[in-house]
Amino acid sequence: MTTLQHRRIHLLFRLAVAAVLTLGAARVILDNLRNNYSILEWTISRRYSIRVPIEVSxxxxxxxxxxxxxxRWIWENATYPLYTEQSCPFLVKQTTCTRNGRLDSFYQNWRWQPHACDLPRFDGLKLMEMLRDKRLMFVGDSVQRSMFESMICLVDSALPRVVRRSLQRIPxxxxxxxxxxxxxxxxxWAPFLVESISDHATNHTVMKRSVKLDSVAKHSKEWEGAHVLIFESYIxxxxxxxxxxxxxSLDDVQEYNVTTAYRSAMETWANWVDSRVNRETQKIFFATMSPTxxxxxxxKHGTEGNCFNETHPIEGPYWGTGSNLDIMGIVEDVLGRVKVNVTVLNITQLSEYRKDGHASIFGERKxxxxxxxxxxxxxxxxxxxHWCLPGVPDTWNEILYALLLQDYRDQSII
Known part of the structure; x- marks a missing residue:
């Protein structure tokens, strides 16, 4: 072996040793960075485990x-929507209209502006602080489920990634x-609030519907442990x-006029509220009908269509046949006689204007x-x-948040 070959072998050996040392050092550095990042994650996560008083400006x-x-509805595309379809992993196909092929996204950029004041901007971290150690529950049909999905998307978009969150389906x-x-x-899921043959979480579309007007017992076992309850029942x-x-008697099945049956069901629900709700630890809301x-x-006089291809809200006074005045009157009457304080989320009129916000042909059927x-x-x-998300149900939750924040400021239940 020549002297030149010896030098080459020696040089390769030195390079190999240097490479091993470099890789080893890099691994140590990466492990330290990973450990430091884990410590940082734990520190940030721990920070949100400690109760922090909320300041209401x-x-x-x-x-x-x-x-x-x-x-009235105001166009605002700078700060709305508050989340996107892509950013929220919890939306179902029934509401993801853009993903399902809807080309316009105007319906996402309307902000509700009360005449006499401003709504506070939704703050998911403040809401979670208000809900610390508590349960908030939406009760009702698939429209109410959209309000639930809207709420968890609003919250999810505000939480740092290190904060652990999960969605479980427990029918x-x-x-x-x-x-x-x-x-x-x-x-x-309780589309009639009272018990019915449509109470199965997934297999509930029955043509000949039947309800048990005098009982919420099966449902209320779940309701009684919640601190904030938002009820809804209409469509x-x-x-x-x-x-x-x-x-x-379960054997005595009769055919009732819908408004008569609705009043009876509401009275059964109201009796449960008065007899079982803990005024010190529970807050009750009732959302009025979501219009069709x-x-x-x-x-638009002279047309023969529906919500399809609508891209802007209705301007000016409007009340369509999609909102039943008799049902609205029953809700007002029954809630007016409830002894426990029930806050009405009167979403009907503001939603009446939003003919553009429905799923139209960009949703699901069965x-x-x-x-x-x-x-x-x-x-x-x-x-x-049903409504597209992001969309109209986000406004319902912005109002709910504003009312909860007001209660918190007034040192009420929440």
Whole structure:
């Protein structure tokens, strides 16, 4: 072996040793960085496990006498929407209209502006602090489920990534937990509030509906442990002018006028509220009906369409046939006689203006997206009941948040 070969071997050996040492040093550095990052993650996570008093600024207060449900929709594309379809992993296909093919996104950029005051900007961290060690539960049908999904998207978008959150499906409930706050936001399927043959979480579409007007016992076992409850029940009652129901004996099935049955069901629910709700630890809301937009002639005379292809809200006074005045009157009457304080979320009028916000042909029917043929027939297949997300239900939650913040400031239950 020549001297030159010896030198080359020696040089390669030195390079190999240097490479091993470099890789080793790099691994040590990376391990230290990983450990330091884990410590940083733990430190940040730990920070949110400690109760922190919430400061409510003057700008966040609702001025006395302001009716937050009276106002107008204002176009704002700078700060709205508050989250996106892409950023929220919890949305179902029924609400992801853009992902399902809707080309315009105007419906995402309208902000509700009350006439006499401003709504505070939604702050998910403040809400979670208010809900620390508590359960907030939405109760109702699929429209109410959209409000639940909207709320968890609003919260999720505000939480740092290191804060642990999860979504569990525990039929008939969905539970969104945030570990550091020991809090949950939940949804409970009960389309009639009282018991019915449509109470199964997934297999509930029955043509001949029947309700048990005198009982909420099966449902209320879940409700009683929640600290904030938001109830809603409307569209499932509107399938036909009459409904089969029992009151007392399960063998005595009678056909009731829907408004008569609705009043009886509401009174049963109200009796539960008065007898079982703990005024010291629970806060009750009731959301009024979510309107439908099935007939375009109601807002544009001479047309024969529906909510399909609508891109802007209705301006000026409007009340369509999608909102039943008799039902609205029953809600007002029954809640007016409840002894426990129930806060009304009067979402109906502000939602009446939003003919543009529905899923239309960009949602689901019976668990499946519409086919190309069905989408070409919006007159028969457009969904003018459910809402796209982000969209109108976000505003319902902004108002709910504002009212909870007001309660917190006033040192009420929340």
């Amino acid at each position: 003057v700008d966040e207060e609702i001025e006395e006498g302001c009716d937050v449900f009276q106002g 008939p409930r969905k539970v969104f937990r945030v570990e550091e706050f020991n809090a949950s936001i939940e949804y409970y 499932w009652w509107m399938y036909k002018p009459t409904i089969n129901a029992t009151y007392g 937009h099935l007939w375009s002639w109601e807002w 668990g499946k997206l519409l086919t190309k043929e069905q989408r070409s027939d919006p007159k028969n297949f457009a969904d003018c009941i």
